[in-house]
Every structure is written in C-alpha cells, then in structure tokens.
Amino acid sequence: MKIFSKFEIKPQLEPYLPLEWKHIFENDNPLHVELGFGNGEYMEKYCQKNQSVNYIGFELSITSMIKAQKKLAKTNIKNARIILCDARFGLRELFHDNSIEHIIMNFPVPWHKKSHARRRIIVADFFRTLAAVLKVGGTFELMTDEKWYAEEAQENAFSNGNFKVYKIEKNPERRVMTRYETKWLKYGRNIYRLIIEKKSYEPVERLIGGVHEMPHSTGKINPEKFYSIVNSVFKKEKMSFVVKGIYKSLDGNAHILKVISSDDSFSQHYFLVAYPQEFDNPDSTWVIKLDSTSNPYRTPAVKWSVKKLMEVLS
Numbered sequence: 001m002k003i004f005s006k007f008e009i010k011p012q013l014e015p016y017l018p019l020e021w022k023h024i025f026e027n028d029n030p031l032h033v034e035l036g037f038g039n040g041e042y043m044e045k046y047c048q049k050n051q052s053v054n055y056i057g058f059e060l061s062i063t064s065m066i067k068a069q070k071k072l073a074k075t076n077i078k079n080a081r082i083i084l085c086d087a088r089f090g091l092r093e094l095f096h097d098n099s100i101e102h103i104i105m106n107f108p109v110p111w112h113k114k115s116h117a118r119r120r121i122i123v124a125d126f127f128r129t130l131a132a133v134l135k136v137g138g139t140f141e142l143m144t145d146e147k148w149y150a151e152e153a154q155e156n157a158f159s160n161g162n163f164k165v166y167k168i169e170k171n172p173e174r175r176v177m178t179r180y181e182t183k184w185l186k187y188g189r190n191i192y193r194l195i196i197e198k199k200s201y202e203p204v205e206r207l208i209g210g211v212h213e214m215p216h217s218t219g220k221i222n223p224e225k226f227y228s229i230v231n232s233v234f235k236k237e238k239m240s241f242v243v244k245g246i247y248k249s250l251d252g253n254a255h256i257l258k259v260i261s262s263d264d265s266f267s268q269h270y271f272l273v274a275y276p277q278e279f280d281n282p283d284s285t286w287v288i289k290l291d292s293t294s295n296p297y298r299t300p301a302v303k304w305s306v307k308k309l310m311e312v313l314s
Contacts, residue, residue, distance in 0.1 A: 007069045009081050011094050012295045017212050018096045024081060025054045030101035034058070035087035035108070035121065038178075040068025042106055045176045047077045053101070055080040058087035088121055089266045092129045093206055093297070100133050103140045106178050110149045122153035124160070130196075131162040132204035142194040143174075145184060150192040163196040207263050207299045215303040216289035217310035221274065223282050225313045226255055234308055238264045239301040243309070253279050256291060257309065261301035270294035272306060274313070286310075 011019055022028045030053050037043045037057035047055050057080065059065055065084055072080055083090055091103070108121055122142070130140055140157075144150050150168045157165045171185060172193045181191055226246050233242045241261035248255055254275035261268055271291035278284035288310050296302050 007072050007080060007082050008065065009083050010295065011083065011085070011090070012212075012297045015212055016210065017093060017208055019094050021054060021056075021095075021099070025079070027054070029054045029079070031056065031095070031099060032102045032104070033091065033095075033100055035091070035103065035105040036060075037068055037082065038064055038106075040064070040071045040082075042104075042176060042178045043068060043080055043082075044071045044075055044077060046104075047072075047080045048075065049176060051079055053079060057082045058085055058090050060084065060086060086266060088126060088129070089207075089297075091133060092204060093208055095133045097132050097203065098135050098201060101135055101138050103130065103134065103138075104143075105141070106143045107145065107180060108142075108149075110144065110146045120149075120152075122149070122156060124156055127156050127160040127163070128202065128204050131160060131198065131200070131202040134198040136198055136201060139195055139197050143178075143181065144192050144194075145189060147190070147192050150194045154194055154196075157194075157196045162198060162200045162202050164199050166195045166197070169193040169195075207266070208297060212298050214290055215298060215306045216287060217306050218277075218285055218287050219310050219314050221276075221282075221286040221310070221313045223255075226257075226274075229309070229312060232312075234305070234312075236304060236308075239304050241301055241305040241308075249275075251279070253282070259305055261296075261299070261305050263299045263301045266299065268296040268299070268302065270296040270302065272309065274309075286313075288313075 011017060021031055032053045032055050034043055034057045037059050043055060043057050065082060068082055142150060142153055154165055154168060157163045171191050184191060229243050230246055231242065233240060241259055243257055243259055245258040246255055254273055257272040259270055259272055271294045272288055273291040274286055274288045276282050276284045276286050288306050
C-alpha cells in the first residue's frame with residue numbers, strides 16, 4: 001500500500017481541478033508527461049536521467065500500474081507520479097493551460113481499421129488539447145513503428161495551425177529507449193519519430209474545472225419505478241448514461257444503482273445511492289447521490305445522471 005500511496009494520484013478525489021502540480025511535487029520543476037507508460041520501464045529510465053523534471057504518466061491497465069510502481073519504488077524514483085485514467089481526458093482536464101514542457105507517446109496502438117479510427121489518440125481533438133496545455137515552445141514526441149500513423153499525426157498537427165511540425169525521422173537516436181524499440185531496431189525494423197513544437201496558444205473546452213463537488217438531488221420518489229429503469233438509456237447532447245443494475249439494501253429502504261455514463265468518448269462506471277431521508281418512511285423526501293465507494297470524475301454526464309434519475313423516478 002505504501003508503494004501505491006507514494007506514486008499514484010487519484011484526481012477524482014481532489015476538491016479542485018486542474019491539479020496544482022507544484023504542490024503535489026513540492027517544487028516548480030518542468031512537467032513532462034507520458035501517455036501510456038506500459039510497465040514503466042521508459043518512465044523509470046527517463047526519471048533517473050532527468051531528475052530535474054516532474055514526470056506524470058497515464059495508463060489504463062491496473063496491471064501496468066502495479067508493475068510500474070514496483071519499478072519506481074525499487075530504484076527509489078522521487079520525481080514521478082502516475083494516474084489510472086484515459087490520457088486524452090487526463091491531459092485536457094488535469095493540467096492548466098501553458099503548463100507542460102514535454103509530452104511523450106511511445107508506440108500507441110495504431111487502430112488500423114477505419115471502424116476503429118475514433119480510438120486513435122492523434123485525432124484533431126488531441127491537438128486542440130496540446131495547443132492549450134503545452135507551454136509555447138513545448139514539444140510533443142510520438143514514437144511509432146507505423147509510418148502511416150506518424151504521417152496522420154503530422155497532417156493533423158499541420159491542420160491545427162498552432163505548431164511547428166518537424167519532418168518525420170526514421171530510426172532516430174534517443175537518450176532513453178524502450179525495450180520494444182531496442183528489440184525492433186535489432187531485427188532491422190524501422191521506427192519513426194514525429195516531434196511538433198507549440199508556437200501559439202489556443203484555449204480548449206474542458207468538461208470539468210473549478211470545484212469538484214459531489215452531485216446530489218432531492219425530491220419525492222415512487223419506489224415502484226426503480227426496476228423499470230434497468231437497461232434504460234438516457235441521452236442528451238454529448239451525454240448519455242445507462243442504469244445497468246439495481247440492488248436493494250437488507251432493510252429494503254436504500255437502493256444502489258449501477259450506472260455507466262459517457263461524455264462524448266469518455267466513459268465511467270459508478271454507483272449511485274437512493275434513500276428516503278426518513279429511513280422507515282418511503283413517502284418522505286428521497287436523496288440520490290454518488291455512493292461513497294464510487295469516485296468518478298464529476299463530469300456533466302455524471303451530474304446529469306443524478307438529476308435525470310430523480311426526475312424519472314419521481
């Protein structure tokens with residue numbers, strides 16, 4: 001547990017977003033960010049060779065989170081923090097404008113098929129985020145073994161207009177390399193690097209920001225309606241959610257609702273609790289709020305699910 005508390009950050013528990021990184025690291029060193037750190041080998045080496053930077057890594061795999069923290073602890077790394085979060089969301093929501101010096105993405109999944117193109121991280125929205133959070137003069141470095149992927153990223157960066165876009169490099173020398181990269185080059189396979197540099201700032205629209213409050217709603221509820229909303233899908237603009245299950249407490253008063261919500265492409269799983277303020281009186285005013293064991297980001301879809309369910313159940 002000490003390993004986890006030392007390196008992992010849980011921004012959804014913080015009262016205010018974006019995060020104040022100088023307070024987290026207790027210094028004002030430049031911020032370097034890695035999107036998808038895998039087992040943490042690159043992060044470990046990078047932090048050892050660049051001890052004057054604050055390094056933040058994003059990953060979606062719990063297994064990778066554990067492996068990376070073991071590596072960081074074993075070599076006593078002090079300048080790294082990691083977050084279990086979609087990097088596209090985290091980069092946009094957790095950093096102030098003009099705050100990051102360098103962003104690294106090593107060998108992302110290219111998602112070859114056209115039907116999977118939406119999953120690619122290097123789409124237009126990503127470069128709008130970079131134009132906001134990178135410092136002027138800050139850089140984004142992409143490493144890939146797919147030349148077409150580097151070319152697509154290059155084209156999207158050009159289209160954005162806020163970057164100086166460098167030529168794609170073939171098999172460049174790097175001070176720090178991944179094990180995959182070293183192995184790939186050993187077998188004579190090609191690696192491609194794209195570097196872009198921010199030359200002008202443009203703001204980005206964020207889903208959240210400011211006080212990260214706990215959403216709740218109160219009103220009269222008809223308890224008989226609970227099970228009628230299971231698997232019901234609710235949509236509004238770019239928001240949607242579905243109630244996947246409902247569980248009743250042993251005393252029969254409180255109900256737990258399992259919910260999946262989406263803000264455009266960012267999805268979250270969480271639980272809501274609904275209960276009458278007078279526990280033995282279902283005709284009294286009810287409360288719907290996030291269950292204490294749930295810690296989603298308080299996005300518009302999460303807040304709307306609380307409000308909408310009170311409306312539907314009343």
